[in-house]
């Protein structure tokens with residue numbers, strides 16, 4: 001009887017532990033994993049999803065990390081909450097992908113007071129004291145956007161379309177580095193070309209749905225532009241949807257589309273001649289962040305700023321191999 005009761009007890013315990021979402025590790029195991037709190041902007045674009053995936057892959061348990069992920073749904077207040085929770089949980093490192101550049105001082109001070117290094121990824125933070133964060137990993141947004149403008153200039157010249165060029169501008173989340181730098185490059189391009197005009201600036205918030213809504217509303221009361229400058233791929237897809245609906249041709253012989261990110265879907269439209277230029281923005285930050293944390297864990301001082309390698313793609317330069325090897 002006693003034995004039967006013991007067996008039942010053991011069975012119940014193993015059943016219960018199977019139901020529990022989190023099984024506490026032994027103290028030895030706990031100390032071996034590096035805990036990282038990751039405050040991500042959201043899941044607004046294919047780029048963002050690839051960025052999250054890259055971080056998950058690199059900061060996996062197999063690689064010695066416990067990753068606490070928080071999706072801020074594009075709201076800075078949610079990022080503040082997530083960072084404060086990570087501080088309470090006493091994580092070893094915080095990785096922050098900030099939605100906008102400003103407003104980070106207080107929360108970064110709090111992380112510093114708790115002795116938790118903060119690594120910034122993707123967009124930048126504007127702070128007076130750069131020692132509030134340890135390192136930053138991301139794109140050279142302005143350089144790539146300037147190169148895209150140079151391509152447009154050459155393209156319009158080659159087509160003999162340099163006068164009265166109407167450019168529709170789809171902007172990303174206001175105040176984010178990607179929006180600020182990509183917009184600044186276009187505005188500088190317009191200032192430098194007498195024949196170029198920005199027909200309108202529409203806020204698509206980096207999403208396909210918002211870009212579609214804004215563009216379709218615009219096209220109902222305005223003529224089709226010559227160029228659409230989209231600050232990311234998903235907004236470009238929304239623009240294409242709106243142009244299709246209005247029966248406006250784009251790509252070879254139609255409206256020239258420029259898109260940033262160069263994810264696989266956009267690249268295949270580029271290959272088919274629908275998107276004129278895909279300016280790459282590399283979301284695969286995970287391996288660099290892992291390397292940075294490992295450097296810090298060894299007591300080394302990593303580089304403050306680390307730029308991802310990026311390129312421009314057109315139908316002429318895109319190879320089938322590149323399309324196939326694209327992981328995002």
Ligand code: GYE
Pocket residue numbers: 044045046047048122123176178206231232233234260261281
């Ligand atoms: O281009 C866009 C995303 O900040 C680089 O944010 C990132 C941008 C990227 O939503 O697709």
